[in-house]
Amino acid sequence: MKNKIINRRNFIKGGLGGAVVASQLKGKESQAAGAFDHYPDSMGVLVDVTRCVGCRSCEAACNQEQGLPEPEKPFNDYSVFDEVHPHGGHGREERRTTEYNYTIVNKYNVPGVDHPLFRKIQCNHCLEPACLTSCFVNAYSKTPEGAVVYDPTVCVGCRTCMIACPFYVPTFKYGSAFKPRIMKCVFCHETRLKEGRPPACVEICPQEALTFGKRTDLLEMAKSRIRSNPDKYVDHIYGEKEAGGTAWLYLSPVEFDKVGFDVHVPHEPVINFVRDFLSIVPMVLLIWPALFTGFHLLSNRKDAKSQHDEDNQEV
């Protein structure tokens, strides 16, 4: 093989090669930075922490509705509230949702409050879900009714959704070798929400701690509750802005971090943090080929010059 010199033919090949790669990949990524439209009439749930008494009936209802396995301790056993280390010594201390329970209630003893406070955890059904935007096989969708649902038939099991979810909601069936999948609250979408009925946990709540309704209406309701009882509530609706807004909204009598909420969750959709990178992708794809082929031409100018006459004869 002779010295590698750039002649016209090689240059075109190089440039074309890059351009082909660029055009193939560009189509797939160009929608990347687009914004996700919110569904204006989507439903939500308002959780009023002041009203919850920790009866765990929502846990029981969810378990039954979703056909989840029977728990070790029955749902009327309240000793679970004081359990520590449920994950075998290397997990977090607090109870959390698992593949066996899509929703759980935790107890918080807050100094200055004469009774314990309870907080329900489940998927918050974000308006711009991070799980959805991070999924590379489109296993998640946000339904017009407001639920974030998951399709196990296309999931590859990469678990990026679990990395992306700011609320640590999706859980994975690690125990299954052949049929692992993501397990999370689906807002009872198939069985109830689609028909306009509230999810099982809301329906069963004896304290009306959970209110089902249009998200926009719930926001109004939450604001009026705060307005009419400014001493009872802190002036914040958790979920109004957190992670770009969630279908589930919360009112609390104390600062939210005292009842287990992560108050550091950014007030914009997680995808906004990724946009910077996504926007450079088409640029690299389009500029790099020309740029580096150009560099090649420059750095091999001497060789090319000596070959100049030869080239001319070819043409």
Added chain:
Amino acid sequence: MKLFTNNKQEVPIVDHCKPDGSKWSITEKLLLGLSFQDYKKQFFRNPFNWAFIIIFLIGTPILIERYLFGLGTVTHSSSDYPWGLFLGFGLFGMVPLSASGFMLGTTVELFGRKDFHPIERLALLNGLLGYFFAVLFLMVDLGMPWRLPYPMFVSLGPAAVLFLVAWHVATYLSVQVAEVLPSFFEWLGWLKGKRAIRSMVLGLTVSGIILSTLHQGALGALFTYAPGKLHPLWLSANFQWIHFFCSSIFGGLCMVIVVSTLIKKFMAWRCDDHFLETLDNLSLGLAKGATLAMITYIVIKFVAIAHDKEWAYLLTGWGQYYLLEITVAVVLPLILCVWAIRNDNATVVRFAALIVVLGIIWNRLNTALICYNWHLYQEIPHWKEVAITVLVYSSYIITYRFILYRLPIVYEWKGEK
């Protein structure tokens, strides 16, 4: 092998023909010109092979356990820590160390620095194998590895960063196979194939740069999905991809220095004189490139802190750990490299390169595991997770060695080419 190279003048094989003029068969080439008995003998004489045998005896049953009973039986992956060592080390650690392929491809083919030619093939092979085994690590970690083609053909989620990683790693793997094929064709004696690849070399190199820039960056960008979870010092929404890309530049270069050092020490019989003679100089040259990237890296690391106004974090325990990482993994080898380049000292460069390689892995483990969920609790990998990781990495070393023994990577093929 050393023993035979001294006694038998026809090994190691560097040509299609034996000294007596007859041709080597493929089987003979595969057995390195030894009889089966001799090959077995040299295999068992090597103490490294005994270590590998033990690793395989322990690791294989655990790997089978993982595929029969699920990830839960061998890892501590949980709802809070979805990713463990397989990705933290195997994917995030190995991919930056494999940036060597596109770096030297660019240097030699694109910028016309023919002086780096003796080490180009090693860098390309290092890239190919690193990526290939990173994908194998991914196959261990994925819940449903049999669905690997889904993001390509079944259900596309083009707006996701991982989608870019998947596509770019897949295309880049094919590019790298093409880049390494010429040495295979020389060894095989199929010159048409080699010429076909050579004619595409510029296109391949340019697509190599594009794909590398994007997916090295994309691996970093994956963590921008976790702004509340990863410690702010290790995460910069704006610069994460540049951090990962820039560190892969010196990571890849230093990995070639480390590998070539090992080859020189343990596989000198396979190298030709040209490779051995130029290696010191080439190592210094690679280190020079690496130092520039390291300086850039340090600067943009601090630009990111300034941009996000995170100076106060540096005073915390995490901040000290961060400074320790930067100092030991980047600043120290940078100083060593600069000194060594000035004094023409290849030994120090090699030592510095080793620190850099370990430092890159440290940084990726910090990002993926140690500083992830920093406000929650610390995850310690299951010992079986470590065993599988060691097993896969050993297969990487064995494959690497198998190819180096045979293909004209660190020596030049004497026969027709």
